[in-house]
Amino acid sequence: MSRLLDLPVRDLMNEFGKGAGMTGAGATAALGAMAATQILVSICKLTTGKEKYAPVHEETSGIQQDLEKKYLPLFEGIMQADAAAVENMLRLRLQRDQETDTDKKEVLKRQAGKALEGATVIMLKLCNTCIDVMPLSMELYDIGLKSARGDTGMAFSSLLSSASSGLYAALINIQAARGAPWTTRLREQVQTCFGRLHEYQYIFSGRLAAMYNQVQ
Numbered sequence: 001m002s003r004l005l006d007l008p009v010r011d012l013m014n015e016f017g018k019g020a021g022m023t024g025a026g027a028t029a030a031l032g033a034m035a036a037t038q039i040l041v042s043i044c045k046l047t048t049g050k051e052k053y054a055p056v057h058e059e060t061s062g063i064q065q066d067l068e069k070k071y072l073p074l075f076e077g078i079m080q081a082d083a084a085a086v087e088n089m090l091r092l093r094l095q096r097d098q099e100t101d102t103d104k105k106e107v108l109k110r111q112a113g114k115a116l117e118g119a120t121v122i123m124l125k126l127c128n129t130c131i132d133v134m135p136l137s138m139e140l141y142d143i144g145l146k147s148a149r150g151d152t153g154m155a156f157s158s159l160l161s162s163a164s165s166g167l168y169a170a171l172i173n174i175q176a177a178r179g180a181p182w183t184t185r186l187r188e189q190v191q192t193c194f195g196r197l198h199e200y201q202y203i204f205s206g207r208l209a210a211m212y213n214q215v216q
Helices: 009-016 025-048 051-098 102-143 146-177 181-185 187-214
Strands: none
Touching: 009 025, 025 051, 025 102, 025 146, 051 102, 102 146, 102 181, 102 187, 146 181, 146 187, 181 187
8 A cells, every 4th residue: 555644645634534444543543643753843943943952952952853863763563554454454354244254254354353453453552652752742842932831831732632533443452352362462552541631631621621721
């Protein structure tokens, strides 16, 4: 399949909305995480461009490097991997449903189950990667350009949304697998993702409530 990020924006949006054969929702969540990360990169650049923030230039430059060199490539890889995994899974399911030979049908069933496991692992990776970026967004909020705090908060919120989407998709897949052995193997990863995500949801909700109270 073509690389999604090479498509014109309108064509990419049409990929998400075409119905049958649509690109997986996980790729949509990864795209949101990429956009949020790019916003954080911009805030880093704006901060290091201001002499007033000279005491935090080095720290901010380090955050920018992590975002650009580590996390943006990770999100792009997740986006493309999810799209490919969903395409493969749908193809196998269609072949399984159309197959009349019992033995061949069983082989396709196992292959579709394996594809579902792979898609689940990708979604857990999305969740964890989003959560890894969240402390950087919080640090930028505290030390970065104060006039861009609305943008930093939006990025944090978007990362929470993408992380939640990744975990939600993983849980849906695990339910669909109906007790397959791989669901047990992933249980610890799921628990870790849930705990980490809940922590940052609590932090974000607290900050949002504090801001709300300040304007009342």
